[in-house]
């Protein structure tokens with residue numbers, strides 16, 4: 001706890017996820033702060049942990065029975081030193097200010113690492129889209145945007161999807177923004193291809209994560225081909241990660257949702273993945289149906305309250321947590337190590353607890369923190385904004401090539417920063433230091449604001 005600015009603890013003692021994210025960055029950047037008195041003199045740390053603005057608002061909507069319901073909406077505008085606030089909207093019952101501050105804080109550094117001019121933000125609501133009709137989701141999104149539209153804009157704050165927000169929700173949100181502002185601008189990313197979206201955006205976080213993993217393995221003269229992989233989640237990031245792993249010749253044996261996981265020893269191939277995409281994206285069903293469709297696969301229900309998750313007890317060389325924060329804990333990390341894991345690459349935001357990530361690093365496992373490994377999503381969001389600005393749509397191949405270049409540059413930047421500050425090969429330290437220096441220097445240049 002000594003690395004967390006005391007003010008953060010004093011002001012927000014219950015914001016556990018935010019404190020975890022701040023502690024992670026501050027522990028890594030300690031040598032930078034020691035070497036750079038200007039940062040201390042200008043209170044960069046004290047300023048960087050305080051959001052520039054937090055907006056909270058009431059979201060009333062009418063359900064299919066005619067009952068009025070009320071949820072809470074948020075947008076955390078964390079830092080705009082290098083560009084408009086940028087980051088996802090999460091719709092999940094667990095959403096609170098701590099989770100959104102952690103996501104927004106992560107975005108400040110992740111977005112800096114992409115090399116694109118993007119600041120950091122995040123938002124969302126405790127509304128649960130699960131089990132709601134399309135009409136209910138649309139009315140909710142319209143009410144949410146009826147307040148949010150005042151605070152966002154293509155040059156101000158540009159939201160995108162996150163957990164529970166996919167193309168359906170972005171469509172309803174964009175439609176309402178356009179109606180309220182009478183403007184067609186790139187105010188949201190993740191838009192449909194027919195109305196300003198970018199090819200490869202839906203796949204970008206997962207593809208980028210696999211490109212990053214391939215780069216890490218290459219530093220040890222190794223490759224993904226032939227590796228057995230565990231993937232968690234079955235949403236946007238998990239599906240794209242699985243697709244790219246299959247394309248690269250790896251074997252993915254697990255997927256999960258919040259109810260449980262499936263283990264398919266034969267491997268999830270392209271046809272089985274297409275079944276999962278239809279199940280999750282169109283029918284919005286539960287992953288347990290996978291084992292009905294493919295009876296050789298085993299379904300295990302989630303075991304909440306236990307110290308470890310049975311998904312991480314399977315043997316694999318490569319692990320891609322792609323569901324949610326803190327899904328790999330200390331006991332899970334030891335299970336994976338005992339099963340000779342070689343690489344852990346975070347598709348989800350902060351999916352490993354601090355204990356778990358330090359175990360991986362201590363044991364010499366290739367470990368990529370989310371702010372580096374899943375930056376492909378926000379990077380292609382930046383490319384979507386570029387295409388909107390120049391009113392052009394690039395070919396998928398062009399976007400994918402740019403994504404590959406960004407992920408390679410990001411990988412090398414992390415290694416170079418880790419090296420320069422005495423932690424060779426440590427991607428966690430490298431990502432935190434490189435992202436921090438870029439934002440801190442921009443803040444210094446722009447004065448006390």
Ligand code: NDP
Pocket residue numbers: 161162163164165166205233234235236237238256257258259322323324325347348349350374375377378
């Ligand atoms: P989706 O909503 O598409 O999928 C989320 C998946 O995770 C679902 O399978 C969901 O299961 C599962 N899940 C959600 N919450 C929990 C929980 N509390 N416990 C167990 N499982 C859970 O979201 P995304 O794929 O977009 O996002 C997943 C992660 O990736 C998040 O951490 C997000 O921040 C990060 N990310 C997303 C990007 C994007 O562009 N969308 C980009 C970069 C990172 P169920 O269906 O049961 O809810």
Ligand code: 2IT
Pocket residue numbers: 086087088089158159160161162163189349374375377378379381
């Ligand atoms: O966590 C993430 O990187 C996202 N949810 C995507 C954010 C974005 O603005 O593209």
